[in-house]
Amino acid sequence: MKKRFDLSTLMRSKVTWAVVAEVLILLVCLIVRPDFFTISYQPSTGMLYGNLIDIVNRSSEITIIAMGMTLVIALGGTDLSVGALVAVSGAIALKFLRWDVTVYNTPGDYTVSPFFLVLVVPMLVCILMGLFNGFLIAKWEMQPIIATLILMVCGRGIAQILTNGKQFTTGYSPFRVIGQGSFLFLPMPIIITAVVVALVSLFVRKTAFGTFVESVGINRKASRLSGINAQMIIFIVFALTGFLSGISGLIYSSRIMSNDSNNAGLNFEMDAILAVVIGGTSMTGGKFSLVGTVLGSIIIRTIVTLVYYFGIASEATMAFKAVIIAVVIVLQSEPVRNYFSKRANARAKLANGGVK
Amino acid sequence: MPENNILEMRQIEIQFPGVKALDKVDFSLRAGEIHSLLGENGAGKSTLIKCLTGVHHKDGGTIILDGREVQPQSPQNAIELGISTVYQEVNLCPNLTVAENIFVGRQPMKFGQIDWRTINRRARELMRRFHLDIDVSRPLSYYSTAVQQMVSIARAVDVQAKILILDEPTSSLDDNEVKLLFQVMRDLKAEGMGIIFITHFLDQVYAVSDRLTILRNGHLVGTYNIEDISKVELVTQMVGKDMDTIFNLKRVNVDKDAPYMLSARHIGIPGQVEDISVSLRKGELMGFAGLLGSGRTETAEMLFGATKIANGEIELNGKKTDIRKPYDALMNGMAFCPEDRKVDGIIGDLSIRENIALAVQARRGFMHPLSRKEQNDLADKYIQALGIATPNAEKKIGELSGGNQQKVILARWMATNPKVLILDEPTRGIDIGAKAEIQRLMLEMCEDGVSVIFISSELDEIIRCSNRIVVMRDREKVAETDGADCTQEKILSIIAEGAQSAGGAES
Numbered sequence: 001m002k003k004r005f006d007l008s009t010l011m012r013s014k015v016t017w018a019v020v021a022e023v024l025i026l027l028v029c030l031i032v033r034p035d036f037f038t039i040s041y042q043p044s045t046g047m048l049y050g051n052l053i054d055i056v057n058r059s060s061e062i063t064i065i066a067m068g069m070t071l072v073i074a075l076g077g078t079d080l081s082v083g084a085l086v087a088v089s090g091a092i093a094l095k096f097l098r099w100d101v102t103v104y105n106t107p108g109d110y111t112v113s114p115f116f117l118v119l120v121v122p123m124l125v126c127i128l129m130g131l132f133n134g135f136l137i138a139k140w141e142m143q144p145i146i147a148t149l150i151l152m153v154c155g156r157g158i159a160q161i162l163t164n165g166k167q168f169t170t171g172y173s174p175f176r177v178i179g180q181g182s183f184l185f186l187p188m189p190i191i192i193t194a195v196v197v198a199l200v201s202l203f204v205r206k207t208a209f210g211t212f213v214e215s216v217g218i219n220r221k222a223s224r225l226s227g228i229n230a231q232m233i234i235f236i237v238f239a240l241t242g243f244l245s246g247i248s249g250l251i252y253s254s255r256i257m258s259n260d261s262n263n264a265g266l267n268f269e270m271d272a273i274l275a276v277v278i279g280g281t282s283m284t285g286g287k288f289s290l291v292g293t294v295l296g297s298i299i300i301r302t303i304v305t306l307v308y309y310f311g312i313a314s315e316a317t318m319a320f321k322a323v324i325i326a327v328v329i330v331l332q333s334e335p336v337r338n339y340f341s342k343r344a345n346a347r348a349k350l351a352n353g354g355v356k
Numbered sequence: 357m358p359e360n361n362i363l364e365m366r367q368i369e370i371q372f373p374g375v376k377a378l379d380k381v382d383f384s385l386r387a388g389e390i391h392s393l394l395g396e397n398g399a400g401k402s403t404l405i406k407c408l409t410g411v412h413h414k415d416g417g418t419i420i421l422d423g424r425e426v427q428p429q430s431p432q433n434a435i436e437l438g439i440s441t442v443y444q445e446v447n448l449c450p451n452l453t454v455a456e457n458i459f460v461g462r463q464p465m466k467f468g469q470i471d472w473r474t475i476n477r478r479a480r481e482l483m484r485r486f487h488l489d490i491d492v493s494r495p496l497s498y499y500s501t502a503v504q505q506m507v508s509i510a511r512a513v514d515v516q517a518k519i520l521i522l523d524e525p526t527s528s529l530d531d532n533e534v535k536l537l538f539q540v541m542r543d544l545k546a547e548g549m550g551i552i553f554i555t556h557f558l559d560q561v562y563a564v565s566d567r568l569t570i571l572r573n574g575h576l577v578g579t580y581n582i583e584d585i586s587k588v589e590l591v592t593q594m595v596g597k598d599m600d601t602i603f604n605l606k607r608v609n610v611d612k613d614a615p616y617m618l619s620a621r622h623i624g625i626p627g628q629v630e631d632i633s634v635s636l637r638k639g640e641l642m643g644f645a646g647l648l649g650s651g652r653t654e655t656a657e658m659l660f661g662a663t664k665i666a667n668g669e670i671e672l673n674g675k676k677t678d679i680r681k682p683y684d685a686l687m688n689g690m691a692f693c694p695e696d697r698k699v700d701g702i703i704g705d706l707s708i709r710e711n712i713a714l715a716v717q718a719r720r721g722f723m724h725p726l727s728r729k730e731q732n733d734l735a736d737k738y739i740q741a742l743g744i745a746t747p748n749a750e751k752k753i754g755e756l757s758g759g760n761q762q763k764v765i766l767a768r769w770m771a772t773n774p775k776v777l778i779l780d781e782p783t784r785g786i787d788i789g790a791k792a793e794i795q796r797l798m799l800e801m802c803e804d805g806v807s808v809i810f811i812s813s814e815l816d817e818i819i820r821c822s823n824r825i826v827v828m829r830d831r832e833k834v835a836e837t838d839g840a841d842c843t844q845e846k847i848l849s850i851i852a853e854g855a856q857s858a859g860g861a862e863s
Contacts, residue, residue, distance in 0.1 A: 208722040211710055215703045222700050225662055226768065227686035227718035286705045 008344040014280030014332045015292045018299060021278075021328040025302050032309050047182040051305060053190075059301035060189035061086070061248040063294055065268055066275040067200045068241030070293045073276050075217045075237055076285030077137065077144025082245040082272055084155025085129055086265025089122040089249025091159035094259035096121060097170040107257075108171040115174050123246040129155070130242020131235065138234040152269065159261035169258040179254030189251050196247065200240075201290050210288075213237060217285030271300055278328055299328065362387040362422060362550045363408075363519055369416035370403055375747075377403040380417070381576045383569055385519065385550040390541055392553045392561045394594055395571035396787040397757035398745050401554055404571070405521055409441050410434040422518065440512035444524040444785070448508055450497035455479035457496050458511045482510045486540050502533035506540065513544065520544065521552045526560060527785045530648060538564045556787055558587055570594055595789045605795055607641075607839060608802040610823050614638040615674065617807040618690075618776045620659060623668030629654040629831045630667070636776065636807045641798065643822030643839065644811040645847050651831035652811045653695050656778045659809070660692040661685045673775070686719050691769035693762070695780040695811070701765045704754030708746060709735040711753045712767045719772060738767035743793065759790030766797065777801060778809045783817060795821055815844045827851065 010016050029051070030036045039050030065082045072079045096113040104110060111118070129151055136147035181188040204210035215223045216230045224230045245265075252264050277283060278299055279292025303324045307317050330336065363385040370378040378400045385391050395401045406412040408419065410428030419426055421437060428434040431441075448457045455476045464471045464478075479492040486506050496504055505525055512520060522541070526534050541551055541564060553565060561568060562582065570577040570593050577593050585593075614637040624630035629651040636642050644652045657663045659670065661679035669676055672688050679685050685692065694700035703711055713731045720726070726734070735749035742763040746756060753764055762782055769777060779798065783791040799821060802808055812818050818825060822839035827850045835850050 206725065208717045208720075208725040211706070211714075211717065212722050215706060215710075215714060218703045218705045219699075222694075222703055223714075225660075225682050225692060225694055225700055226703075226714045227683045228714070229681075229683055229718075 008341045010344075012337050012341045014337070015289055015295065017332045017337065018278055018280065018292060018295045018328070021331055022295060022299050022302060025299065025306055025324070029302070029306050029309055032306075036309075041185070045182060046185065047187060048185045053187065055298060055301045055305055056190050056193075057187040058304075059297045060193040061252050061265075062268060062271045062275055062300065063193050063297040064196050064244050064248045064251070065241070066272040066279075066293045066297050067196060067290060068237070068244040069269075069272040070276045070279070070281055070288050070290055071204070071213050071237045072144065072241055073273070073281055073283060074213050074285055074288035075144075075234060076220075077148075078269075078273060078283075079133065079148045079238065079241050080145060080269045081129065081133060081148040081151035081155055082241060082248075083265035083268035084152050084159070085126050085242055085245035086249040086252055086268055087156050087159040087259075087261050088129065088162070089126050089246040090253030090259040090264045091162045091261055092122040092125055093118050093175070093250055093253055094168040094170060095162055097168070097172050097175060099170075107169045109173045111170070111172045111175075115172075118175060119250065122250060123243055126242040126246030126249070127239050128242070130239040130245075133242070134235040134238035137238065138231040156261055159259070159264075163259055163261060165261075167258055167260060171257065175254055176257060177254075179251050179256075189255075192247065192251065196244065197290065197294060200244075204290065209233075209236075214286055214288065271297075274325065275300055278325075278332070280332070300325075360386050360388075364420040365404070365408070365417065366420070367417040368404065368407060368414050368419070370407055370412055371415045375574075377412075377574050378407070378414075379574045381571065381574070382579075383576075384579070385552060387518075387550050388545050388548045389567065390545055390551045390553055390565045392555065392565040392568040393571070394554075394561065394568055394590070395577075396594060396789045397759040398573075399571040399594075399787075400574040401571055402523070403574075405441070405523060405552070405554070408434065408439060408519075409521065435517075438516065438518035439521065440517035440519070441521040441523065442505070442508050442512050442525055444527055448496055448504060448511070450504075451495055453493050454483070454490065454496055454499070454507055455492040457507055458482060458492075458514060479510075482514055483507075485543070486510055487536060500533075502529045502536070505529065505533075505537070509537075509540065513549075517549065519550045519552065521554075523554045524556065524785065526555055526557060534560065556785060558590065558788075561590075562587070572596055591788055594787070605792070605799055605820060607821060607823065608639060608799055610637055610640045610802075614640070616671070617673060618659070619671040621668050621671070623655075623658055623665045623670060625654075625658065625663065625666045628663075629658065632658070632668075632833050634809075634826060634833070634836075636809065638775075638807055639802050639805045640823045641802045641808045641810055641821055641839075643818035643825040644809060644828060645815060645818050645825055645851075646828030647851060648813060650828040650851075651833075652828050653780055654831070655828070655833075656692065656780050656809065656811060659685075660690055660778055662692070662694075683718070686715060686772065689773075689775035690778070691715070691772055691774035691776070692778045693765050693769060693780060693782050695784075697758070697761055697765055702753045702761050705752055707750045708739070708744070708753050708756070708764055709749040711764050712738055712749075712771060715768045716771050734771055738764075738771065742767055742770075742797065757786075759786035759794075762786055762790070762794065766794065770797075770801070774806060776807045776809070778811075780811045781813065782810075783812060783814070791817070815847055819844060819847075 036051050039048055039053060042049055069079060069082065096118045097111045099110045099112055133148050133151060136142045137144050177188060179189060183191045212228055212233050215228060216233050220230050249265065253259055275296035276293050278296035279289055281288040281292065303321050307320050312320050361384045365383040368378050368381045381400065381404060383404065393401050393404070403412060407414050408428065410430045410433050426437055428437055428439065452460065458479050459475050464474045476492055483490055483492060488503065488506055490499065490503065496507060525537060529537065545551060555561060565582050567579060567581055569579040572594060616635050617638050619635040621633050622631050624632060632655050634642065646652050658665045661681050661684050664680050670679055671677065677688055679688070703714065709731050712735050713726055716734070717726055732749065738744070739746060739749060744760050744763045746760065753761055756764065766782065782794050795817060798808055798810060810818065810821060819839065819842055825837050825839050825842055825847065826833055827835040827847055829851055
């Protein structure tokens, strides 16, 4: 059976409207700043520069977390702890990036611990914390929003304890590469994000994992009665989200070459949830779209860029952002989509020669 | 045309993408009449009702209500026009009180505040009209499904309805509750209300209706006075074939020395069901008879590991097997179609294909996915074999009719090639044609050596198909008889005896 291009179905898809919203915002940016789409090459760093690159680069942390959040939301839950985990990950990394103060008295390109520990330990700890969330939710059947609230609150505390409430800095160059390096003319975070998105997509869609997540999210009891190990699915999803938060935390702390237990990953959980929702995944769980989520994350970042471009006073930034997000969500709402879908339908009927 | 027609639907046409759901259907309802609407799943009953309640919009024809042409735009609009509907599932808020449920959205006010006293008084009066003397300030969830059903009818009636539509209101009620409902329906009829009654139970149609209308494949077959049409004729008209061909089913012969596939010994959970022992031979069909709540479902759930047994042991294929969760049962060749397919069976938003492939996929584990082609083949095979009525395998299972949903769940398990299949009320709430088909499939599987446990509230189908029959009562197994020489009376007397002795013990 050949699938015919169908405008009406396209109009019904939330992802379509996310694309429309993104294009509209970019156009507004273009009007405000005609040089908006300019991309230039900087030979000294070997990197491309430009607003578009910057939007994607800066959306990396949220995109990576939102991959996990998509699955969490598809299960019908939310994970509020991701922002705190970003702080924990950064704190542990910087804890390992100490140097011998008797030799050097300023931060520089040196560390006492092997570099792989700097990378692996934060991620492992974040996986453990994700498993802790999963344990509360799968085994004790706590509501995800409450269970993850625990780590949301105490995660930053743990980060503070680990660093004795201090802010460490480092100049270790391999660590700098994560957030500020480049590969194939692109900023490293974009590369990492691309790899993460590709791997998660492959894992979810090339195995039956995605179907199982949707199935458990739609009807956990029926899924269990069909032989699906719902508990294990929940465990894996929360562990994965923890792991991704850990990666995100490394990128964040590498950008500032420091840990910041109070501000690292602040409100990331909200942005990640928003990215998922703009991407067309319903908060009630079930069917999800990873592509939509990536788009959602980029839209959020584009809005921030737009806000800068309008030169809006910093006090009004949040309100302005909220207004645009409201417009995007309304564009995607059921009635609006139905309206355009019906119009497309009517037009198709006319094109096919009127009444059938 | 009789002048007391309260509702007249003429030449109604509704077009869905790819199908004509209703083709020039006429329907009329008189004031003070109970009019049954009959047809198989997909015949167009619910489409006709939804056209009347403003869910679907007609593509042709006219609706005349009380002499005026109307076009209900939405369910809310239909209610304003005087058309109230009570659906199969209770659409109320279980955590609100009975009175709140009746008056929610139109609470009488007094001094700008909700007048609780009036609400409770009027709710009490209303419930008394329904022969129910209950405390209306208790939460709805405190009462049985039957009472909840009554409350939703009370709510519908209290909005000054001229027409009341009852869509399968009896499928979860027991006999006494059904009688009560019928009493209420007759009272309302006497007050001049027109009632449209949809049910799969033909006995109930004869017990309560004045006229009936039969639909088949979106066409009107005819409208009859109840005394003018016999039951056999009715079924023939509904299905388009006669009853003998439908129920030409033969019990499967089981080899006397066939090995035992499943033996449960003294299994139980204290406080729920205790000390159940059953043994099932290869290719045997064992019927579980008993009233709702007699422990049939609990036993099935224990066998499948949906609930973990506390005592006793289960032997599969002669080996003691530890079944702690459904996954263990699946891995040991068992399959289970649960009683409440909407809640425990279907994954509503997934496609038919995904629903069919689910159990096979669960057995393989998610790291060994079925390819899209394997899934398609599986889905196509069972859509064809079970006659699932759908345009394609990508349709959401939630959009199918009850009988077709049941077939998809059955397909999900048939695809795993089970050795032991447990079916809990597989034929409840589905039409007679689909019912016969499911029974036929069940017997075919026995023929192929699958052992089947068949739970049903309808004794005639248990007796028709079973090799042996287990009778449950008060959460115990009370008897096991041979299927061939068993009669309804015999089973009923076993159940009834228990009811008496239990009644004595209770007081």
